[in-house]
Amino acid sequence: MTISEALGRVRAAIEGAEAEAGRPAGSVTLIAVSKTFPEADVRTAIAAGQLVFGENRVQEAATKFPSVKADFPAVELHLIGPLQSNKAHEAVALFDVIHSVDREKIAAALAKEMQAQGRFPKLLVQVNTGEEPQKAGVAPRETVDFVRRCREVHGLTIAGLMCIPPVGDPPAPHFALLDELARRAGVPFRSMGMSSDYETAIGQGATHVRVGSAIFGYRDYGAA
Numbered sequence: 363m364t365i366s367e368a369l370g371r372v373r374a375a376i377e378g379a380e381a382e383a384g385r386p387a388g389s390v391t392l393i394a395v396s397k398t399f400p401e402a403d404v405r406t407a408i409a410a411g412q413l414v415f416g417e418n419r420v421q422e423a424a425t426k427f428p429s430v431k432a433d434f435p436a437v438e439l440h441l442i443g444p445l446q447s448n449k450a451h452e453a454v455a456l457f458d459v460i461h462s463v464d465r466e467k468i469a470a471a472l473a474k475e476m477q478a479q480g481r482f483p484k485l486l487v488q489v490n491t492g493e494e495p496q497k498a499g500v501a502p503r504e505t506v507d508f509v510r511r512c513r514e515v516h517g518l519t520i521a522g523l524m525c526i527p528p529v530g531d532p533p534a535p536h537f538a539l540l541d542e543l544a545r546r547a548g549v550p551f552r553s554m555g556m557s558s559d560y561e562t563a564i565g566q567g568a569t570h571v572r573v574g575s576a577i578f579g580y581r582d583y584g585a586a
């Protein structure tokens with residue numbers, strides 16, 4: 363299957379899931395996750411009408427996207443992976459949306475860079491819905507307070523929440539929890555759902571789905 367065909371299938375499945383959930387067509391944004399895939403694949407997806415992309419490493423995105431964005435200014439780039447505060451400068455310069463705000467140190471570093479650069483990416487707070495010790499994200503019970511502190515202490519506007527359910531868990535309860543926390547925090551975006559479960563996520567209120575392998579194919583980390 364070509365990237366263009368795969369994109370067509372994913373778009374159709376998103377439309378189907380929106381309709382089934384009784385949600386308006388176009389209410390879900392598809393983020394095409396291009397990590398490990400070359401710039402040429404990104405350009406192929408752009409030719410097929412895809413303008414929103416996700417990368418999980420600042421460094422990797424910095425090798426592909428400056429030239430892509432120069433050629434296609436409408437491209438919107440999302441950081442969906444972990445962020446260290448020493449990369450805040452580069453992240454604010456390159457990304458339009460950052461999904462991985464998960465501690466005060468990052469919030470403070472982003473606030474400082476955004477003021478310095480006069481560039482204001484939208485920000486999402488990552489929530490560790492499965493409370494996995496090795497996984498990034500704030501604990502569910504701390505989420506509403508963390509969003510409030512981002513606003514009140516750091517002057518940041520938080521646009522939404524993001525989660526990655528534990529491998530092997532049925533994802534729907536995690537998506538439902540994220541939706542409920544977003545409602546309680548008063549933020550509009552819910553970034554949830556990947557290749558294997560984005561239709562489920564749409565049923566639970568996802569506004570952004572992050573789909574990689576279903577568009578670009580199998581990821582060969584060994585060769586990357």
Ligand SMILES: *Cc1c(COP(=O)(O)O)cnc(C)c1O
Nearest residue numbers: 395418442556557572573574575
């Ligand atoms: C890689 C990645 C995705 C996409 O995963 P697929 O299963 O290939 O769709 C989504 N979200 C995050 C945070 C990722 O790192």
